[in-house]
Amino acid sequence: LQMKSATIGMKNIISTGFNISESMKLSEALKDIGAVNNTTGDLGQAFEDATKGMRTGSIELIENIGLTQKLSAVMKNANIDISNGIDLTNNAAQREAFYNMVLKEGEKFKGNAAKLASDQASSQAKANAAMKEAADAIGNRLLPAYSGIMKVVADVIDKIVAPTGI
Numbered sequence: 001l002q003m004k005s006a007t008i009g010m011k012n013i014i015s016t017g018f019n020i021s022e023s024m025k026l027s028e029a030l031k032d033i034g035a036v037n038n039t040t041g042d043l044g045q046a047f048e049d050a051t052k053g054m055r056t057g058s059i060e061l062i063e064n065i066g067l068t069q070k071l072s073a074v075m076k077n078a079n080i081d082i083s084n085g086i087d088l089t090n091n092a093a094q095r096e097a098f099y100n101m102v103l104k105e106g107e108k109f110k111g112n113a114a115k116l117a118s119d120q121a122s123s124q125a126k127a128n129a130a131m132k133e134a135a136d137a138i139g140n141r142l143l144p145a146y147s148g149i150m151k152v153v154a155d156v157i158d159k160i161v162a163p164t165g166i
Contacts, residue, residue, distance in 0.1 A: 029106025
């Protein structure tokens, strides 16, 4: 998760009315859920979307993180009326039901965000090593040709410069 996405997400979570401790727990749980389940194909975007949805009341944005339960079903099971929409900022019952559901879901996927970050770092290191190896191989194959070209260029320059006495 890029720093920009993490910062935007935390700002959105806090502005929804969660305290710092709750915001940190929600952030971790959302990242673990979204590391594998997000619907956008990009954890950072899904995290930003979900937290923006929390702030604005957009169920669609919230569900981009990849919740395994529909938010409407969670609210219905908690006997919370959402006929006027989701308002986590002003409705403490909705905020509490959402918080509990996300933490519960987060437990199912605990460690996924860290594993994803580790896998990405490992993949990047392998890709970097493969690129260096390929560049070295290409360089080693081109070196004789490059040396030959440079010899020809040097000979041409010598022939141009020698008669002029420069």
